[in-house]
Amino acid sequence: MKLTTAIWFTGALKAIVLANQDDSISFEGFKVYRIDTSDQIADLKSTFADLFIIELNYNRHRDSLATIDVAVPPEHVAVFDALDFNTTILSRNLGADIATEGSLGNYPELDDDGVPGLSWFDSYHAYEDHVRYWADLQASFVNNSELIQVGYSFEGRPIQGIHLWGSSGKNSKPAVFFNGNVHAREWITSIVVEYLLYQIVTGYNKKDTAIQAALDNYDFYVLPVVNPDGFVYSQTTNRLWRKNRQTRDNTTAVGTDINRNWSVGFGGDGSSSNPSSETFSGYQPGDAPETAALMEFAQTLAVDKGIKLYIDWHSYAQVILLSYGYICDSFPKNIDRQISLAGETAVRIAQPYNTTFDYGPGCLVLYQSSGNGRDYMTDAAGAEFGWGIELRSTSYGFVLPADQILPSSVEIWEGMKYLWANM
Ligand SMILES: [Zn+2]
Incomplete structure (x- = not known):
């Protein structure tokens, strides 16, 4: 597909995010796609800048074209699918994956040398x-x-x-x-x-x-x-959060990418x-x-x-x-x-x-x-x-x-x- 279509879906995908009872984000029903970008990764990336679509990773494979992985909320899956990107599905339900990931564990006993087991x-x-x-x-x-x-x-x-x-x-x-x-x-x-x-x-x-x-x-x-x-x-709150939690003047956006902030x-x-x-x-x-x-x-x-x-x-x-x-x-x-x-x-x-x-x-x-x-x-x-x-x-x-x-x-x-x- 042409990237002009991608720009259109930028507007369509400003999502209403569903929250769990404790205000954490529910990823129930989110699908994860790997998109073949036809090597236009920079263009695609710029179209994602204001989306709720969550960018996960970019990969440039030595022997094939670049891909980008994204998580799409359930209310926009149909719209996303209709765009006809060249995709493979990595996860049909990210919420289920998070459940499989397991809950946070208990602190282990110390062994005889005082080392946590x-x-x-x-x-x-x-x-x-x-x-x-x-x-x-x-x-x-x-x-x-x-x-x-x-x-x-x-x-x-x-x-x-x-x-x-x-x-x-x-x-x-x-x-x-x-x-x-x-x-x-x-x-x-x-x-x-x-x-x-x-x-x-x-x-x-x-x-x-x-x-x-x-x-x-x-x-x-x-x-x-x-x-x-x-x-x-x-x-x-948000299992897929990437940046730090820094607030700044004149924007409601939160977070700086620490790994882009070096001199x-x-x-x-x-x-x-x-x-x-x-x-x-x-x-x-x-x-x-x-x-x-x-x-x-x-x-x-x-x-x-x-x-x-x-x-x-x-x-x-x-x-x-x-x-x-x-x-x-x-x-x-x-x-x-x-x-x-x-x-x-x-x-x-x-x-x-x-x-x-x-x-x-x-x-x-x-x-x-x-x-x-x-x-x-x-x-x-x-x-x-x-x-x-x-x-x-x-x-x-x-x-x-x-x-x-x-x-x-x-x-x-x-x-x-x-x-x-x-x-
Ligand atoms: Zn990283």
Whole structure:
């Protein structure tokens, strides 16, 4: 179909959103479609800017045309179907998927070493339980870690996590810096990052030589939830919320995309100056307090021992994203080495369950995105490897059943062990 038709349905789809009794959004009857965009993704995206249609993900496949996934409310499914996009249906009822995803779990018992049990990874969890989890994990590894706090979210929640180090003591090695759950609805990211922490802490205590080597070579700085306000909102009100919860003057739109608010490439293609957009960059680099805190923290790491590896954790495209996202025809100096490492990491990720991860510069393998964290780390914080990893799953999307938390964690653990030993 022609995009002029798409512009017409922009007006038709201003939806009345149904709420549950507790004011959370009901996704009962929402259908999820994958639209073949005929490679006109930027045009399609602009038509979505003011819609209630929820943009989920864009994918540019190496061997086929680009696709965009969208969730459509039930009262507009007939209108949407009549538009005759080239689509496949990913979900016939998103509300049912959310029910299958499982309710937020109970806090596990601590084992004899004071570590929360593996049952933590059987379900998703409330934000306050994540905070407790970090504290318990750190307390079980007290000689080699400390809780850290890098700043505050828009609503005043601390942005926190764990700093871990090895035999040379703290602040003695280059940094491995992980950011999880920058996008609120990507729940799998924080819990997979916590699995990495769990494996590091328990493995080091058991004198696993590979884990000892990783921690002896690098200081790890791990912030599992860098967008706490959005994460909480996605748990209480709108499961598909992406941005932070920042309000601004002269608009009722809420939220800045923290991963478009970094200073490198700020405001370029693949970000929006429209506050209603899912990729709203903000008006100035770092005018989202979460990004400002992360940029400042990255600078302290950069001038201290430097940043070896940064990974910004996302879902659900199953891809290892290298710099750059903001430009498509220029690459970091060490790009050949990065591609080789990412390819070998993808091989290790695939070993347990045959989960396929693509890899390469973000602009080439996924889509252009300006003002993102990995480009900032590469160009402004001197990171040797400024990466993003999009976790599972291309078939389930953001609402991943809880029984996939452990498999997703295990495969990434395999990839990380390889990466840390070989980078
Ligand atoms: Zn994301």
